Amino acid sequence: MSSPYIHLDQIRGVVFDWDGVIAESRLDFAPIREKYFGGRRVPLLETAAEMREPLRTELMNAIRDEEMRGAARSAAVAGAFDLVSLLDGRRIPWCVVSRNCRESIERAAQSIGFRLPPQTFGREARHVKPDPRALTDAAASIGVPASQCLVVGDYLYELLAARRAGMRCVLVNNCSDPECAALADATFATMHALARGLVEAQALVPWEYRRFVRDNGRRALERMHGQSVHVDVFLSPRCLSLLGDLAAAGLGEITVNAGRTVSPAELEGHPLLSPLWLGMPVVQALISIFAVHYPLLHVAAGQAGRPLSSVVSAQNFAAEISRGSSAGSP
Incomplete structure (x- = not known):
C-alpha cells in the first residue's frame, strides 16, 4: 500500500x-463591487461574462485598470x-x-x-x-x-x-x-x-483524512491505509455509503472481481447512478466515484481484502484493526 x-x-x-x-499587488476591487453590484461580493469575471454589452466591457476595463495599477506598485512576496x-x-x-x-x-x-x-x-x-x-x-x-x-x-x-x-x-x-x-x-x-x-x-495529512486523524490519530490512519476490502455485495446505496465511510477513514484499497459490470438491477436500485454506467466495469465506476475525493485510495480488479459483506461499519472496522494491532504488540 x-x-x-x-x-x-x-x-x-x-x-x-x-x-x-509571488507578487503582492494589494488589489482593491471594493470600489468596483460598490459601483456595479452595490457592494455585493460576487465573482467578478464570472459575473461579467453574464452581463450585456457595453456594461460587460466597461466592467472588464475597470478590472484591468485596477490590476495594472496594482502591478505597477507590486512588491515581491x-x-x-x-x-x-x-x-x-x-x-x-x-x-x-x-x-x-x-x-x-x-x-x-x-x-x-x-x-x-x-x-x-x-x-x-x-x-x-x-x-x-x-x-x-x-x-x-x-x-x-x-x-x-x-x-x-x-x-x-x-x-x-x-x-x-x-x-x-x-x-x-x-x-x-x-x-x-x-x-x-x-x-x-x-x-x-x-x-x-x-x-x-x-x-502532511491529506485534506480528505483530516477529520479521521483529528478523531483517531495518525497511527489509526496508517493502520487503515494498510487494509483492503473486497466488494462481494450488490452495488446498493448502502454499499456505496459504506465504501465512502471506509474511504474517509483512510482505507487503502478496494477490490472487485475482474469482469464484473454494473447490472440493470444495481442501476434500478440506486437512482443516483447514471444510466451511462450500465454495463460499465464496476472497477471503473468506483474509480469515477472516489478518484477525485480520495486520490490515495487504490481501486483494482482482484479478490484481495476482507469481504465487504462482513463489515458492519467503518467505525467498527477501524476499531477491529486497532484491537488487532494492539494484540500483536509486545
Missing part, C-alpha cells in the same frame, strides 16, 4: 498562484524567490496560473524583478480558476501528472480548483481565512515556511 500522507519531497511539479503568492530557487535547484518544474490579465502579470514581474516561466497563464487562457481544467492544463504544460503536482495559493479560487481536480494544495500567507484553510491540505504562514517544509520533507 502507498503512504496515506502527502510527502512534500515527492512533489514533482508546482502550480503557483500569482498575486499574494517574502520567501517567494527563495522557494522558486529551491525548486529550480531540484529541477522541479513550476508554472504560474492567475485570474489576472497577462499584461498585469508581466508588469508586476517587471516591478519585482521576477523571471516568469514560459508556462504562465492569465485569464486569457482557455480555462480560468476555479475551473479545475485551469490547473490540470497547467500541470500538463510542465509535463507532470496533476496528481503529482502541488498547488500553492492564498485564496479561494485556486483551492476550489485544486479540490475539484483532485490535486494537492496548500494555503500560504492567508491562514486566518477559515473558508480557505478548510479546503487546503495544509497551511503555511509564509513562503519561507513552505520552503522549510520541502527541505525537511514534511509528511
